[in-house]
Each structure stands twice: as C-alpha cells, then as structure tokens.
Amino acid sequence: MQPAELSAVEIVAAIRQGDMTAVQCTEAFLDRAARLDGSINAFLKIDREGALETAAAIDARRKAGKPLGALAGLPVAVKDALCTRDLPTTCASKMLAGFRPPYDADTVARLRAADAVIVGKTNMDEFAMGGSNENSAFGPVKNPWDLSRAPGGSSGGSAACVAADMAPVAIGSDTGGSIRQPAGLCGITGLKPTYGRVSRRGLVAFASSLDQIGPMARSAADCALVLETIAGHDPRDSTSLTAEVPRYSELLEQPLTGLKIGRVAEHYAEGLDPEVRKGVDEAYAVFEAAGATVHDIELPHAKYGVPTYYLIAPCEASSNLARYDGAHYGHRAEPGTGHQAEPAGGHRAESGSSQHFDSPLVEMYCRSRGEGFGPEVKRRIMLGTYALSAGYYDAYYAKALKVRRLIRQDYLDAFAKVDLIGGPVSATPAFKLGEKTGDPLAMYLVDLYTVATNLAGVGGISFPCGFTRGGLPVGFQLQGPALAEPLLLRATDRFQRLTDWHLRRPKQTA
Amino acid sequence: MTLARKDVAKVAMLARLALSDAEIDTMTGELSKIVGFVSLLEEIDTAAVAPLAHPLDTQNAFRDDVPAASLTTAEALQSAPRHDGECFLVPAVLGESGAA
C-alpha cells in the first residue's frame, strides 16, 4: 500500500482497520518530503523525530485496544503561522527566528487531541503577507507543477506539500485568499471557512477581522474530515462562533438537484486568462450536469474589494505586528553597531540613514524591526500606520470600513438569489517566480477574486477544474453564505465525483 | 496622490522602523502608488453608509472571573532576547514617561 496515493479518508480508515500502521504511513510521507522538499522548499521544519514518536504512540494505543481519535495516524503539515508548543514558529520571518511558543494554537491542540501526526511546519509569505510565497525570509516555495513558478501564497508551502504528496493534508490560513489562491495554483482543494468557524487562537495574527484557518487537501471529502476536527467554539477566542459543528463528511451524499449557483459578471473582467475562463466555464457545465442551475448575478462593488482590503488589512497588521519590537521575544538588534550617541542624548542610525532616535530604547525598537521584517511586511506596516494616523483615518481606514459594508451587502443580496457563487480563484494560472516581485501593486491584484470573501466574513472553497495546455492547474472557487460549509463541501465533492482533475499528480514529483 | 519623503520618514518613526535613506526613497514611490490605487474608493458615495469594522454581528463575549493557570517564569522568558531569570531586560527607558 502506497500511503502517498491514498486520500486522508482512506488513510484514517486503513490505520483504523490495521491495514497500515501510523508509523508506516508517517514514514512514507516523511521519506517523500526528505526526497522532494529540497527542490520545493515547502517545509520550514520537518519534525521527523516528533512525528514518528507520535505515530508509534498511536500504534501502541491501537494495539492495546485503547480508543483512538478521529484523525488517528493522519499526517498533517501545519502552516508556520500557527503556534506549536514543541516546534519553532517563525511565520517565515527573521523576526521570529528562534521563537518557541509556550502554547499550542487551538487548531493544533484539536489536531493532537484527534491523534493526527504533525509532520512539520510549512513555508509561507512572511507574516502571511503575499500571494506568491516569495516573501518568505527562508526562500520561496516552488510550484510542484513547474518548479520555475510560484505556488501562490501566502499558504504556498501548505499547498505545495499537498500537491507533491509530502502530506495528505495541510493547515493553511486565509486573510484575503491565502488558502484558496495557492490551492488553485497548485491544483488542490482548499477551504476558507466562515469567519469565526475555526478558532484563531494561536494563529499569528495578520489582520484579525479577516484571518481564518482552514484545511487544504486533495479533495473536499478530505477537507470535510479535517474541518470536523478543527472547527468549533473556543471560549478563549471572543470572535469564535458558537454554532454547533455539523458532521461535514456525513453531509456529502445529497445530490445537487435544485442548487442555484451564481455566475458573476464582474468576474469576467479584463485580465482573465482565456484558459482560466475556459476551465471556469466548463466547471459551470459540470455543475449543471449534476443538477444545479447557473444564474447570472452582480456583485457591484467587486472591483473595490482589493483597495478596501489593502487598507483594512494593513491597518490591522500595523497594530498586530507592533508586538515584534525585540523587547520580550523575537529578533533584537545588537546595540551600538555603526553609530555613535550624540551629545544631546539622541542617536543616529548607521550611515545611509538620516533617521534620528530619541533614546537607546527607541533605537533598539527601530533597528530590530528594520532588520527583522522583510520589504513587503514593512510596506504594509507603513501603509497601515499611515492610513490610521492623525488626519488620514477618515479618508482611508474609515472609508474602507464603509465600503466593506457595501461589499458585504452585495453578498447578502446575492445569497438572497442563489445558494452559492461560482467563479475563478485567480485571473491567471501559476506565474513565474520573480514575475511580479518588482511591482507590489501587480502582486496585490492576484487577490482580485478572493479578498471580498474575507471582507464579507463568509466561506469559500477552491479546487481544480482543469489544466492549461502547459500543464498548470486551473482553480474554481465557490463562495457560500455564512456557515454554508456543508454546502460548499457537498458541491465540491459532487464535482470531484464527476471529474478527476483533483486526482492528477505533478510529473516532476512522481 | 503622492507622499512626501518627510511624511514617509515620519510614518517610519511612528511605526518604529529603521529605514535607510534609500529604503525611504523606494518606499515613498511605492506608497504613493498604493495610496493612489486605494484612493479609487473615493468614487463611491458612502455618506449614508455606516462603517463595518468586523464581519461578526456577535456581541457580549465574556468569560467568568475565575483564575486560570499562568505560565512559569521560565516559560514566560524562554524566548526573551535578554532576561535575568526574573525580568525581561531592555535598554534603559530613563527620561521617558511610561503610561502615555
């Protein structure tokens, strides 16, 4: 039995039935990762020892006839934005190099309690800021379908490790598309649940009103299995939803007859790649064949999603990232290099800077942050600080909050007419590494189809709906109203029963 | 929409970011472009729209006043760049007033 060829659902069943041990399964994935990740760079940390230890303990418990958790023996890779008690958590930033959290994120704790095996921490854009995974302080992730291309981001490591079968399941986080876009570009299935469905506790915050953790896997069925474990109310997250968690994997069977899917005029804007358009149109046809109907709808404020997002997210981030100042944890600049204290007690930065520091403390802050953060993180901190500062708050931050309401209203109006909204995940398939790095604005536009989901706080799922002639996956996105995860998963699962795009494997990693 | 270099320098200090002169130059150009882009929102009339700071309609999330376990001092200090086993150590804060 080749574990890497099995779905998560099959792995869990095989281990439960004794067809395979947790150690065998874990080892198989770890071996693949050891062989392949040198060229992909999906992992920031592979915890071979810890994972095998956990797997062995599960096997021992099974042998002793003791009860096992719902995910017993299932290898899971976790985005490095989630705190793990016994593993470093860096958010792919130099700022947190060496940081060891003294606690587990709620999601990690739930995975451990369900006897999942955490195999490692995945690469990402620094502090989840980016759409290509090129903003990692520890090197970019390569797209397993074409190593010269980006996997998308920010959960690029999680997407790539599933696409290359280095883990059957990975955990990602999505602030403006960071699960769905890399899932689309890597040909896997990624779910961003409704805001608050999965606890954010222990997820290193980027933009708190937008962040949401979700599963990334081969299929909707595998996502359903993992979501069942990680979703649920957390009394230690004030923004966690109290609604009961359905048994998602048991709700997949019902056919799609009568399901209304919205097709959005605004999605066919300038810039949509013809091959992506073709894949998307064919996907609508599959849904129609499955009994659903497709309806043209409008999201009138769709084009304001990206500018709204690029005000709200940086504003929140500028405050969320203030804690990385070198005082209590994380990177601290060495004192006194390359500058001299002035008689007045002021301090100047090293040559090449005309910045003036008020005190040794202020200097420590500024230099630690200047050294610890990469360019994109600095840019967003600057943008957010500017947009919240005296005199600009109303014009930028407050204005964006008003447009956010209009965007959410668009969704409410749309969901009064249709059950789900379909469309592309990204305007183009995976782009070349380095293609957009010189132009921050071009990079921001890769989030065009995904940011509004987060602004509205609803859920979205992305999955492969075809391939380009060049062999790159094309992703389809479904968005649903709040707490419509059962429907998103059921619709995707039905699509995946009728197609095999999600089963294709990149040749280069075979 | 363009930002002046001195505005960017001021924001950098507010954000406690040490930037080289070259970085400030680059940042001035990039931020001007981004701010110009987000200014697209100006074309929407939002006079009658209330801000929406958060997607949730939830209110009143409380916890009871019941003590929970704290970390040990060792755990609290485990990632500190400098500490003396009891306290975090930072460069002298003399001359500034704390509570702002």
Added chain:
Amino acid sequence: MTKPAAPTAEPFTTVIGLEVHVQLQTKTKLFCGCSTTFGAPPNTQVCPVCLGLPGSLPVMNREAFSLAIKAALALECRIAPFTKWDRKNYFYPDLPKGYQISQFDLPFSSDGWLEVVDPKGAFSRKVGVIRVHLEEDAGKSMHDEAAGTADTRIDLNRAGTPLCEIVSQPDLRSPQEARAWLNELKLLLVYLGVSDCNMQEGSLRVDANVNLHIPRPDGSLAKTPIVEIKNMNSFRSVERALAYETARQYDEWQATGAELGTTPKQTRGWDDPAGVTRAQRHKEESSDYRYFPDPDLVPVTVSEEQIAAAKALMGTPPTVLRTTLAEKWKISAYDADVLVNQGRELVGYFEDVATRVGEGKVASNWLQQDVLRTLNERGETIDEFPIRPDALADLIRRVQNGDFDTSRGREIFAEVLTSGRSVADVVASLGIAAVGQDELIALCKELIAANPKIVADVQGGKEQAAAGLIGQAKKKNPNVNPAKVRQMCVDLIKALELPTRTPEA
C-alpha cells in the same frame, strides 16, 4: 447646589481637572485568567495573552465590566447601550502588544458627577465626570538609577489588570477641593467594592490638569497654559503639587505673560521630597495613538434592565449613608460625616454598637474619641480591632448605668484592649464593684461632716462647690461614681438645711 469658592487672597481662579485610574477588584485580569494579586514575584502572573505572545487573544472579564458599571452608576453617569474596545497604539516595553486595549470614541459611560461637601462648610462642589472607561493596565518598568546606563527590568504581572479611567471636568477650584474630591471618590469606590484604591500598591493613580484664569484690569481673562502633573503618590502630594503649580504658573505668567494656546501642553512631574514640579521631556509624535476598533473583541451591549438590576444591587453610597445615619441615630451631620468617611466596615461597627446601647450619640462619641484614636495609634482597621461591638456596647451600658464614670470607663477600655479579657473580667479584677446606695449615703454623710466650708457654700447657693467632695470620695472608695456622689451630697446638704430655712413668702 454649588456654592462659590471661598474668597481667597489670590488674584486668580484656579482651574483643576483630574484623571484618575483605579484598579478594579477582580480576581483575574481584564482579558485573561491570570491573577491580579499584588506583590507576587516578577513575571509569575503572566500568560500568552498578557505577554502579548503571537496568536494570543483577549476575552473580556465579566466581573470587571460589572464593577465598572457600578462605578459609573455611582458617579451618576449615563451608561451607553453599545460600547466597544479600541486599540491605543504606542511602543513601550511595559506594553508588550504595542497597543493598549482601551476605549476611545464609545466609552461605556459618560456625563456624570460627584459632589464633595466640606463638612466644615468651607466649600461644596459638584464636579462633572466627563467619562468613565475601561482599559488594561501596563506592566512595570524598573530601573536602577545608581547603575546609570544599565538595562531596565520589565515585570509584566500587572499588565492586563483592569483599570477604570475616570476623567473629571475642570470644575475644581483649589488644591484643597481636589484633595477632598479625591477622598470622596475613593470612599465611594471602596464602599461599592469597586476598588481598594490603595495608592501605595498603585491601585489608584491620579494625574491633574491645572491652569489659572487671571482677570485683567480691562475685565478680560488671561488663561495660563494647561499643565498636566504626574507622579503624585498620595492625595497629600496632589494637594501640595497643585499648590506649588498654581504659584509657579502665576509667577511664570507675571514673568512671561505666556497664555493658553501659545505653547504646547506641558507635562510636569511632581518631585515630592523637593516639593516642586519639573518639566518632563516632550516626546515626538507623542499623541498619534492611531486608535481603531480592536478586531479581536466584540462589542458589549447593556440593556435598561441590566442597568436597573445593577442599581438595585449597588448598596448605599456614602452621600446617602451620611444623611440616613444622621437621621436614624440622631447624630450631627458632622459626626455622620466622620463615621462614614472611615468606610463601610466602621459604619457597620458603629451601627452594631448603637443598636446594642439603644443610642447613637454615645456610640458615636466612643467611636470617634476612643476607637478611631486607638485604630490610628495601632495602625489597624476596624475589622482587626480586638474590642468587638458587643464588648464596647457592654462597656458603654455600664457607664450609662452609672456603674462607673467615663474616665474609669476609658481605663477599662484600655485594659480590655491590652489584656484581651472581657469587660466583666476587667471590671472585677480592678475591684470595680458597683457602690450600693447605703454605702454611698454613709460615705457622703461622712464627707459632709468633715467639710463644713463646702456645706456652707452649697447652702449659700453654690451647688458647684460640692465638686470639691468628689476627690475625697474617690480616695475613700475608687469605685464611687463622681456624678452620683455629687448629687447625693447636694441632696443631703439641702435636706440638712431645710428645717432651718425661712420660708419665702
């Protein structure tokens, strides 16, 4: 209601507003379950939330919110039906998240007042309360001055402790009023169990804003620049600092003529040993806090029903208690003020004693003259005081019965206090036994026979001359009640003279 300030010799009006922070008496911090107990070793009451670790999230303490509502209601504030949490962004090592969770544009309460009345009638001032809001405290920075450039040590035990910020209108008109108002505020908050207001432990902190309004000869007003004074560690230092600052501002105005608006707001620190305020360094971009709604917390709504329920559970505030105490026990407003100002426990003690002896005035006298003085000397609170209300009532009743006089009573009080024995035991051991009527008559007759001069004086109409017999009586029998001796002697002398008296026609 508000009387004008007592006329002073000063050629200006002092305008003072106060900003008070009080720690709420909760078991745990505002947003996490760490203990708020004072005095624990550094960094032992911390968790990911109050350390500001990545990924940590705040959850509001219900009790902190109810205590804050209580405080606001007692200050006659309007409670907002909808309130939210904002982040106040600034960098400081005792603020590990880089922002303080506070309230900005929608505080949970506003527009209240608290009146302070000087019991001696020097002033009476109804001071407006602009707002009361909730926020989290910062940790502590400790710097060894002697070590010069050494590192600052940071203890985050206090970080996240719930604070109520109370901001007054600039309605106070003298340093004395400011101190009195603070006393009244503290009393109120302690009465309600909102805070222990212990300044030594930092659970109450005060900053003051002060300036002067100086009438010019042409009738216009010169206003001096507003100065914020910090680092005042007692109400006495608040009064001293304000007095110093008032004089300093007047001198400066005379010297420079600087007025409000011509200079940025200045912050000055009070140097208590030196008795002066000193200018503090002005921080760059100090006031751009970039407030915005905290996306980690959800808003709080408060209904009319909840407000009514909170009011019903609030207990009697000191202002009301002063009146009811004076009326119920027929004591003076001044006496009621003294008792109430000592706190709810002392009032409870007083009422217990007064109920047992069936009279308020005598209980009030004993409390004020004996109990309070002793508490002061011993540095005790009324709860720790060894003489419990039943024992004090027993003692007072014996004095009322005439078993012994008040000064003898005080000796017994002192003995009970030091020995810890009961009043009855002490009375017996000191040989104090009630003197019987026959014994008293015999003693008085003896004295009358031995003091013809006094007898003559009394007969001559000077009844007070009988007092001269008391000392002799006490020498013969220390247990006699002086008042009784005096009365008996007068009665006996009058009885002597009756037969020889010529009836007045």
